Amino acid sequence: MxxxxxxxxxxxxxxxxxxxxxxxxxxxxxxxxxxxxxxxxxxxxxxxxxxxxxxxxxxxxxxxxxxxxxxxxxxxxxxxxxxxxxxxxxxxxxxxxxxxxxxxxxxxxxxxxxxxxxxxxxxxxxxxxxxxxxxxxxxxxxxxxxxxxxxxxxxxxxxxxxxxxxxxxxxxxxxxxxxxxxxxxxxxxxxxxxxxxxxxxxxxxxxxxxxxxxxxxxxxxxxxxxxxxxxxxxxxxxxxxxxxxxxxxxxxxxxxxxxxxxxxxxxxxxxxxxxxxxxxxxxxxxxxxxxxxxxxxxxxxxxxxxxxxxxxxxxxxxxxxxxxxxxxxxxxxxxxxxxxxxxxxxxxxxxxxxxxxxxxxxxxxxxxxxxxxxxxxxxxxxIVKKASDSVYGMKLVRGFCSGPFEGKECVEPEIKDHLIMVGFGFFGKTISKAAKAAGIPYIILETNPDIVKQEKTKGERIQYGDATFGAVLEHAGIRNARVLITGISDSLATIKLRAATPP
The missing domain is CATH 1.20.1530.20 (Na+/H+ antiporter like fold)
Known part of the structure; x- marks a missing residue:
């Protein structure tokens, strides 16, 4: 046998x-x-x-x-x-x-x-x-x-x-x-x-x-x-x-x-x-x-x-x-x-x-x-690129749980020399804790609406948005930021993120 x-x-x-x-x-x-x-x-x-x-x-x-x-x-x-x-x-x-x-x-x-x-x-x-x-x-x-x-x-x-x-x-x-x-x-x-x-x-x-x-x-x-x-x-x-x-x-x-x-x-x-x-x-x-x-x-x-x-x-x-x-x-x-x-x-x-x-x-x-x-x-x-040409398309691109870019509730205070963290997984949480401890200003970008909602109630400085879009990075103050850190596993999204980041 x-x-x-x-x-x-x-x-x-x-x-x-x-x-x-x-x-x-x-x-x-x-x-x-x-x-x-x-x-x-x-x-x-x-x-x-x-x-x-x-x-x-x-x-x-x-x-x-x-x-x-x-x-x-x-x-x-x-x-x-x-x-x-x-x-x-x-x-x-x-x-x-x-x-x-x-x-x-x-x-x-x-x-x-x-x-x-x-x-x-x-x-x-x-x-x-x-x-x-x-x-x-x-x-x-x-x-x-x-x-x-x-x-x-x-x-x-x-x-x-x-x-x-x-x-x-x-x-x-x-x-x-x-x-x-x-x-x-x-x-x-x-x-x-x-x-x-x-x-x-x-x-x-x-x-x-x-x-x-x-x-x-x-x-x-x-x-x-x-x-x-x-x-x-x-x-x-x-x-x-x-x-x-x-x-x-x-x-x-x-x-x-x-x-x-x-x-x-x-x-x-x-x-x-x-x-x-x-x-x-x-x-x-x-x-x-x-x-x-x-x-x-x-x-x-x-x-x-x-x-x-x-x-x-x-x-x-x-x-x-x-x-x-x-x-x-x-x-x-x-x-x-x-x-x-x-x-x-x-x-x-x-x-x-x-x-x-x-x-x-x-x-x-x-x-x-x-x-x-x-x-x-x-x-x-x-499809995402084509849908981004219209207002309703952008709503679909970003997800129905996302809020508008415009409006007083969404606008971040004017900050400079800050850190932008893309993704709030284990790596993102570790970086945010280190930034808090060092007194470094930071903003988190996350595409999971549940995480955004949950962390906002805790007072976390987090926004909903896909960082591969230039408008999302602009809203997060990319031109005045000192460092951009990505904590996502998607290699294709990371390449797009580099392309969307202004020089």
Missing amino acids: EDYLLANVDVILGFAVVILTIFYRFEFPPILGFLVTGMLIGPYGLGILSGGEIDMTSELGVVFLLFTIGVDLSLNDLWKMKKAIMGGGVLQILFTTTLAFIICTWIGFSSATSIFIGLLISLSSTAIVLKVFQDKNEVDTPHGKTSLAILIFQDLAIVPLILITPILAGSSISFDGAFSNIFFKGSLIIFVFILSSRFLVPWIFYCVGRTGSKQLFLVSVVFICLSAAVFTSSIGLSLALGAFLAGIVISGSQYSHQAMGNILPLKDMFMSFFFVSIGMLLNISYLLDHLPLLVLAAVALIIIKSIAGMLITIILGYPLRTTIITGLALSQVGEFSFVLSKLGLEYSLLSKETYQAFLAVSIITMGVTPFLINASYRPAEF
């Missing part, structure tokens, strides 16, 4: 090395290379593997990915993102499901199947989107955080969606039992993770840290991650949710950076198996036989989800550039949709042909996601 498993892993790695080397020469994203590897060696390709052999390793990839995202966050970060998580997540599912319901009903699907298909495609891929943003170092950008917030809600929404599926199929279900079950599971999770964050996890890391063993620390991190995943799975929730919560618990401790450093190599390794397993699902013969129709359906799905994502982020008050990039980033179908689709097939909400079509379209959208995200920046800049 061990030799059989090792042989399968060896086959995957061997094909992946060859295909990714070719893709690298043509500058194709690695994710697409892994998907093609799965298609090639899977049951519908060369038939070397059937797909079931790497299910466990592919699940570990998603588990470790969500764990690292959790370690990067904290409970305070989640609380700050509450509007985007709850408001954005709910609206995204509702908008996407409504648009899909209208189209599917028009095509000829039943109402129940149309709603179910809408719910299926409303979920986006946490694994792919966050992997692309992590590779580009853009998780902490406005579009990265907004996408993350909506994706977190979608991952949590899989539980009630599984409960809704039998109802759509016409099966009877006890609502009292279902809701009491959800309440019990939620209470149990909260109790266990609060207990772990206060006592168990700090005690484990303290004891391990005293030994000074790096190997023991790595084993402890993996143990905590997998234990949390197994716990949530044992009560009927996803493995990834437990891993994410374990990361949140560790993020609040002093051991978070070391834990992140230990787990990253494992995450990258197992994530490759996840993408290979997704590629194995695609029936190549079905794809080739119905290619024009499937490509058309994939394009329609991307447009529907992009429109829904953009509308939501506009409603949340984010700038136009953030809305465009976020909408395109969330335009694919997610990995949890595959779990839900199998349930729909079981309850006859999907026919076998519709199921295969769904798989093909989903994998097409997953495959083009890295290209869409990488290509979204230039169109976003072009």
Whole structure:
């Protein structure tokens, strides 16, 4: 059995090395290379593997990915993102499901199947989107955080969606039992993770840290991650949710950076198996036989989800550039949709042909996601530039939560030799504290309306605005400023900021 498993892993790695080397020469994203590897060696390709052999390793990839995202966050970060998580997540599912319901009903699907298909495609891929943003170092950008917030809600929404599926199929279900079950599971999770964050996890890391063993620390991190995943799975929730919560618990401790450093190599390794397993699902013969129709359906799905994502982020008050990039980033179908689709097939909400079509379209959208995200920046800049020519366009560009430049309430007192800080993340907060301590006058520019509102109540000298626009910098007194410091992770925005800064 061990030799059989090792042989399968060896086959995957061997094909992946060859295909990714070719893709690298043509500058194709690695994710697409892994998907093609799965298609090639899977049951519908060369038939070397059937797909079931790497299910466990592919699940570990998603588990470790969500764990690292959790370690990067904290409970305070989640609380700050509450509007985007709850408001954005709910609206995204509702908008996407409504648009899909209208189209599917028009095509000829039943109402129940149309709603179910809408719910299926409303979920986006946490694994792919966050992997692309992590590779580009853009998780902490406005579009990265907004996408993350909506994706977190979608991952949590899989539980009630599984409960809704039998109802759509016409099966009877006890609502009292279902809701009491959800309440019990939620209470149990909260109790266990609060207990772990206060006592168990700090005690484990303290004891391990005293030994000074790096190997023991790595084993402890993996143990905590997998234990949390197994716990949530044992009560009927996803493995990834437990891993994410374990990361949140560790993020609040002093051991978070070391834990992140230990787990990253494992995450990258197992994530490759996840993408290979997704590629194995695609029936190549079905794809080739119905290619024009499937490509058309994939394009329609991307447009529907992009429109829904953009509308939501506009409603949340984010700038136009953030809305465009976020909408395109969330335009694919997610990995949890595959779990839900199998349930729909079981309850006859999907026919076998519709199921295969769904798989093909989903994998097409997953495959083009890295290209869409990488290509979204230039169109976003072009649209922003065109919209900036009018007063109403500038309102859209800056976000509906922003105030006007003109007016006594917005005008900063005349200051000179001050510091302008772009972005109010960890780095921005550190600089502002140092400036206060040294008695240096400063102004902060931030594009997140929630942060601006919150910090203004604390008396912080912060303005809402995108610093890549000259008018925003002029309002902040750029010509009289001594220093401009950028604390944002978006490299393209940083280049634009340099161009917008007067000599």
